[in-house]
Amino acid sequence: MRQLSVVLAVTVALLLAACGGQSDTGTTQQEPGQAPQQEQEQEQQGDTAEKDTLVIANAVEIPTFDVQQVLGIDAIVAIANLYDRLLYLDADDQVYPWLATDWEVSEDGRTWTFHMRDDAVFPDGTPVTSQAVAYSIERAIGPDSPSSLSKTYLQMISKVETPDDYTVVLHTEEPFAPMLRHVGHQIALAILNPNVVEAHNNDLTTAVDAGSGMYKLVEWKRGEHLILERNEDWWGPKPYFKRIIYRPVSDPATRVLMLETGEVDVATVLPNFEVERLRQDPNIKIIETDSIRSMMFLFNWDKPPVDNVLVRQAINHAVDVQAIIDTVLNGYGKPATSPIAPNMRYHVPVHNYPYDPDRARELLRQAGVEPGTKIVIQSPQGRWPGDAEISQAVAGFLNEVGFDAEVRIFGDWAQFLETRTKDEFHLIMTAWAPGSLDADGTFNALFRTGGNNNYGGYSSPEADDLIVRGVQTLDGPEREAIYRDLQELLNEDLPYLLLHNSVSFSGVRANICGVNVRGDDAHIIKDARVCD
Amino acid sequence: MSVYLANRVLRMIPVLFAVVTLVFLMLHMIPGDPARVVLGDEATEEDVAAFRAQLGLDQPLGAQYARFLSGLARGDMGRSYVTGRPVLLDAFERFRFTMLLASASLVVAAVVGVLLGIPAGARPYSAMSALIMVLALLGVSIPAFWLGLLLMLVFSLSLGWLPVAGTGTWQHLVLPTLTLSTWSLGVIARMTRASVADTMRSDFVRTARAKGLHERVVVYKHAFRNALIPVITVIGLRFGYMLGGAVATETVFNWPGLGRFIVGAILARDYPSVQAGILIFSVSFLAINLVVDLTYALADPRITYD
Numbered sequence: 132m133r134q135l136s137v138v139l140a141v142t143v144a145l146l147l148a149a150c151g152g153q154s155d156t157g158t159t160q161q162e163p164g165q166a167p168q169q170e171q172e173q174e175q176q177g178d179t180a181e182k183d184t185l186v187i188a189n190a191v192e193i194p195t196f197d198v199q200q201v202l203g204i205d206a207i208v209a210i211a212n213l214y215d216r217l218l219y220l221d222a223d224d225q226v227y228p229w230l231a232t233d234w235e236v237s238e239d240g241r242t243w244t245f246h247m248r249d250d251a252v253f254p255d256g257t258p259v260t261s262q263a264v265a266y267s268i269e270r271a272i273g274p275d276s277p278s279s280l281s282k283t284y285l286q287m288i289s290k291v292e293t294p295d296d297y298t299v300v301l302h303t304e305e306p307f308a309p310m311l312r313h314v315g316h317q318i319a320l321a322i323l324n325p326n327v328v329e330a331h332n333n334d335l336t337t338a339v340d341a342g343s344g345m346y347k348l349v350e351w352k353r354g355e356h357l358i359l360e361r362n363e364d365w366w367g368p369k370p371y372f373k374r375i376i377y378r379p380v381s382d383p384a385t386r387v388l389m390l391e392t393g394e395v396d397v398a399t400v401l402p403n404f405e406v407e408r409l410r411q412d413p414n415i416k417i418i419e420t421d422s423i424r425s426m427m428f429l430f431n432w433d434k435p436p437v438d439n440v441l442v443r444q445a446i447n448h449a450v451d452v453q454a455i456i457d458t459v460l461n462g463y464g465k466p467a468t469s470p471i472a473p474n475m476r477y478h479v480p481v482h483n484y485p486y487d488p489d490r491a492r493e494l495l496r497q498a499g500v501e502p503g504t505k506i507v508i509q510s511p512q513g514r515w516p517g518d519a520e521i522s523q524a525v526a527g528f529l530n531e532v533g534f535d536a537e538v539r540i541f542g543d544w545a546q547f548l549e550t551r552t553k554d555e556f557h558l559i560m561t562a563w564a565p566g567s568l569d570a571d572g573t574f575n576a577l578f579r580t581g582g583n584n585n586y587g588g589y590s591s592p593e594a595d596d597l598i599v600r601g602v603q604t605l606d607g608p609e610r611e612a613i614y615r616d617l618q619e620l621l622n623e624d625l626p627y628l629l630l631h632n633s634v635s636f637s638g639v640r641a642n643i644c645g646v647n648v649r650g651d652d653a654h655i656i657k658d659a660r661v662c663d
Numbered sequence: 664m665s666v667y668l669a670n671r672v673l674r675m676i677p678v679l680f681a682v683v684t685l686v687f688l689m690l691h692m693i694p695g696d697p698a699r700v701v702l703g704d705e706a707t708e709e710d711v712a713a714f715r716a717q718l719g720l721d722q723p724l725g726a727q728y729a730r731f732l733s734g735l736a737r738g739d740m741g742r743s744y745v746t747g748r749p750v751l752l753d754a755f756e757r758f759r760f761t762m763l764l765a766s767a768s769l770v771v772a773a774v775v776g777v778l779l780g781i782p783a784g785a786r787p788y789s790a791m792s793a794l795i796m797v798l799a800l801l802g803v804s805i806p807a808f809w810l811g812l813l814l815m816l817v818f819s820l821s822l823g824w825l826p827v828a829g830t831g832t833w834q835h836l837v838l839p840t841l842t843l844s845t846w847s848l849g850v851i852a853r854m855t856r857a858s859v860a861d862t863m864r865s866d867f868v869r870t871a872r873a874k875g876l877h878e879r880v881v882v883y884k885h886a887f888r889n890a891l892i893p894v895i896t897v898i899g900l901r902f903g904y905m906l907g908g909a910v911a912t913e914t915v916f917n918w919p920g921l922g923r924f925i926v927g928a929i930l931a932r933d934y935p936s937v938q939a940g941i942l943i944f945s946v947s948f949l950a951i952n953l954v955v956d957l958t959y960a961l962a963d964p965r966i967t968y969d
Contacts, residue, residue, distance in 0.1 A: 192927075195746045202703045277717060278702055278710035336747050353746070354757065354919035355830055380828060380917045388815050389827045545695025545932045566705060576705065583707055 182661050183373040185643070187654065188386045190400040192354055192379040197335040198321045198342070199271055199281035204652050205399055207280075209377045211317040212359055212656075214342035215259060217245050217299070218315035222647035222655045224474070224568055226311045230259065230322065231299075240306025240605050245314075247297040251366045253324040253343045261293035266325040268301075270333075284319035284567070306603045308610060309569035316566065317653065345370055345657065354379060371645075371660035390415060390638045397646055399654055401636040403463045403516065409638055418637045421465075423472040423568060423650035426515065426630040428508070428525070428558035429577065429587035436500050437557045443625040445494035446558075447484035449532040454486075455524045456631055459517040464631040469618050470563075470573060472632045474650055476606075477570045477614040481622040482629050491532045502533040509539045509556040511547040516633060518560060525558075525628070551586045558628060559586050564651050570614055571602040578621060589626035671956075675949045682945045683938060687731060690934045691724055697744050697932035718744060731938075740942070741935035743928075750939035754924060758943050760830065761920035764912070765905040767840040772847035773898050779848075780855025784890070785882045787860040795852060802849030811842040811915035828917035839916040843909055847901040854897045858890035865889070891962040899955030903948045 189205035201210050217231040231245040251259035268291050271281035287307045292300040303310070314320050324341045331338035339348045345367060346359035357377040361370055378395065380386045383402045390398040391412065401409070401417075409415050430437045430446075437443055452466040465473070468480035506529060510522035519540045526536035539556070541547035551559060561584060565572020576582050579598045580590040597617040604610040621627075637654065639646050645658035698714040699706070706714075715721050719730065734741055740751050779799070783792040818838060819827045825834050862868065863886050871881045910922035921940050928936035960966045 194931075197747065200747075202701075278706055278714045280703070280705070282710065283705050283707070334747075352919075353753070354924070378829065378917070381923075382914050382917065384812055385815070385828045385915055385917055388812075388820055392819050392823065392827055394827050394829075543695065544930065545697075545700045546693075548699050549694045549696060584704055 182642075184376060185372040185374070185397070185656065185659055186376045186378065186395045187397040187656070188378050188380040188389050188395040188399065190379075190381065190383070190386070192381070193351070193357060193377070195336060196339060196351065197279075198318050198323075199279045199335060201318065202280060205377075205654070207317050208653050208655070209357055211321065211344070212346040212375065213339075213344040213348060214318065214321035214323075215251060215344055216315060216317070216320050216322060217247070217264065218311055220312055220315035220317075220568065220649075222649045222653070224476075224650065226315045229315070234311075236310075236605065240308075240603070241303050243301045243303075243310055243314075245299045245301070247299065248366065249297050251343050252364060253327070254340045254347065254362075254364075255324065255326065257324055257326060258296070259322060259324075259343050260296040261299040262296070263322050263325060264299045264320070265291045265293050266328075267320060267323045270323065270328070271319075280566075281319045281321075284313045284316055287313070306605060308602055308605050309567050309571055312567040312569050346375060349374070370657055372656075375656065387638070390640070393640060396640045396643050397654065397656070398638045400652070401638050403461050403634070403636060406461075406463070406636050414641050416639045416641050416643075418639060418646065418648050420635050420637070420648040420652070421472070421474050421650065422564065422633045422635045422652065423475055424515075424562050424564040424633050425467055425470055425472050425573070426521070426560070426562045426633060427467065427470065428560050428628040428630070429585075429589070430626055430628070431554065431557050431559070432588040432590065432626060434554065434557055436498065436504060437506070439498050439500075440623075440625060441494045441498040442500060443628075444484060445491040445498070445500075445532065446529065446628050447482075447625060448487045448494065449491035450525055450528045450628060450630075451486040452630055455521055459520045459524060460631070460633070463634040463636075465634075467629040467632050470577065470621060470627060470629065471570050471618075472650065475568065475570055475573075477611055479615050479618045481618045483622065484625075484629075488528075488532050495533060500533070503535050504533070506534045506536050506557045507539060507555060508536060508558045508560075509547075509550060510541070510560040511544055512540045512542040514544055514547070515560075515562045518562075521630065522560060561586070562633075566651065568649070568651060571598070574598045574601065574614075574617060578626065587626055589624070591620070591624060594620055594624070668953075671953050675946070678949065679942065679945055683731075683735065683942055684728075686938055686941050687728060687934075690932075690937060691727070695932045697934060700932050701744050740939045743936050744933045745928075745931055745936070750935040751943075754921060754936065754939040754943050757919055757921040757924040757940075758947070760918060761906055761909060761913075761922060762947075764836070764839055764843060764909060764918055764920060765902060767836055768844035768847065768905055768909075769898070769902045771840055772844040772851055772901060775844075776848045776851030777855050777894065780852040780894075781859055781882060781887055783852070783856040784859025785863060785878075785886070787856065787863075792856065796856065799849040799852040799856075802845040802852075805845060807842050807846070807911040808915050810845060811838065811912060814838045814841060815915075828915075830918065835916075839912050839918050842916070843905055843912045847905060850901060851894065851897055855890070855894050858893045859886055862886045862890040888962065892959060895955055895958050895962060899951055899958075903951050906947055906951075907944050 189209065191203045191205050193201065193206040193209055195201055198210050198214055201207055215230050217229060219227045219229040221227055230247050230251055232248050234243060234245045236243050247261060253259060268285055268288060270276060271279060271285050272288060276282060287303050288301050289304050290302040294300065321342060327341040328335065328338045335341065345362055345365045347362045349358040349360045351357045359375040361373045380389060386398040387401060387405050389395045406417055410417055430443055432438065456462060456464040468482045469478050471478050508522050508526055510518055512519035522538050522540060526538045529536040541550065563573050563577055575598055576584040578585060578589055578594055580595050594617060597613055597620065601610060601613045601617060604613055635652055637648055642662050643659060644662040645660045647655045649655060697720065698711045698718065702711055702714055719727060742748060743750050743753060779795045783795040786792055815827050815838065818825045825837050829835055868881060868886055871885050907922065909920055910926055912918065913920040913923040921943065925937060925940035928940060
């Protein structure tokens, strides 16, 4: 009997661990709100006439509540609902007034003045003023500030001035053309309430009511859901949905099923092989978006034989990109004509290396490359649609023109990141979508000497000069001419094997309208509503 | 008994110490920089270096290990590189979900597995026994992610009886439990059959029959109780497996369990989260072993821990 008691006691202790009370961490609550049971039942209401809750299935979990650190576009967009910003970069790639009603830039392009509206307030009643904007910038780029997404996007600001409560002046050392896009980023310049942040010891993971956004936090259970409630004191037009629920669902098949059953209203990042089947379902609408993501391989600039431009030309002629799109991507995608996507401003279709294996072989002969020359291709797996399969297809095409291609595929992203800096590859895959949706984001990262993602080591003083001039020339014909020259130069130097621009798919229940998807896969839901 | 328990608990300590040390070394040996993974592609090299310094990853390995041990002694396993939150509490929150799912799955697997295994073992060469073993083999062979999706298609999409994924209500627990229990159910059924069949050949079973006892009494009251020891062992092992090996089920059903948490932490090179998750698994596995050992004494009066 004593032994039975001990067994039962230990077993009950284990089970209590499963059924014990709610812990505080991994869970953030603003108000008690509804009990989770009621919320689940509301979620499952599906397509009722009184629908006031929008449920969105995201592909990734929100990693942190620190708005200046969060990464991953789904997570960024979810958290961004809680905050305001000066401008809004909408799904049509245009910058719109938001808290800033109008703005101007000085003649020399180094001073940006934003005039703010005066009726925005934080939840504690504090007005949203220029001082809050200055505070938010200082927190991101101050001398002791940690590395963060916000720091990356705001570090060009050299000085902030607040001549009055509703005017912000940003200074830069040099003109910075994408300033409005950086300021209008979903979260880079999320405006924080200094009182709240200080009261939480500068810890944004707990300062959850530090924003003045159109939605307020009700509950965040990491890995389960993020529940937001409409901010009835928000200055702008009232969003339709009283509640938004974001649910992280990493498995694409599960996301699709939840959309089909109506458990969610929106499902992001649908696998392309499901699209045709889902299009037959009258209860579902498919949103097809031309992504700004450009897929390519970067050449290892100093490594023979790809240090020879003839070899790089040969490789571009050797690969049938359309065939790869048709077989690996089920026909969804378009062959790239420039390192920046066609739906990005300043795109010029410069790429003139059509599929021509005979030409490829001729170029290799001219370059003196012997048949059987080894070439190493490096690729992640599971990071971008079809990444590993595309690499294998490219290897096949290269073998056909005489190379001995080896593909190194890394299923572990962290390991792939580490091998990017080693010198063992001839081609390394990258798929770049600049968070600012500006051409400079791509050129600076991939092709400037020492650029953050210039893993091929491409270096050209002429390109560097064009890249610097491009970012320092405000939008207009002059900037257009610079980027045309840059794309033509890159087309001659050919530091890449260009692949394609992808198409991304999301699903929305047929009774929901107003969900728009931007080229970087940001799902803009501020205009979402039940269809009329 | 209390001496025995105290001994067992004390013996857990060197085991756990070895586990956390091994995990620490392995994490620091595998390629991949946590700072780069956390900060993302757009961060500069200077940012990455600064973040590494902030996390203490630029220190010699010995210094990092010493700092880790001193934190562990205080019950502080540090904060997640990704979220900045205390990792033990985050991991424990996920562990609750894993325990819930594993417990429910174990009950289903043990009860159904044993109930199928006993009649199969009582008549091991019958058609019924063969059918049960085929079902058990199916249970062992079907991959969890495939079964889970199939159950979703039938019960969620076609019939609309149960939700697809997530947590919150008992209905959310049904499909993940059926999925996770299937493999263990097959193993437990097969082990029960084998153990009962073996016990049925014993002298005391012949004696019981000779005494004129009903066959059901012979099987369920006499044979089964004596066949329990290996079955308990397998049930205990299966429980430990379910706690640590439910990643596929957790992923398909979006169940926020510790398995997914650890896999995600490894991919993100979030060392403190991995450490915390594996420590919790280890403690629970050792506790389960203890329960299993104590249960032997219940099943067999000849075993005592006094």
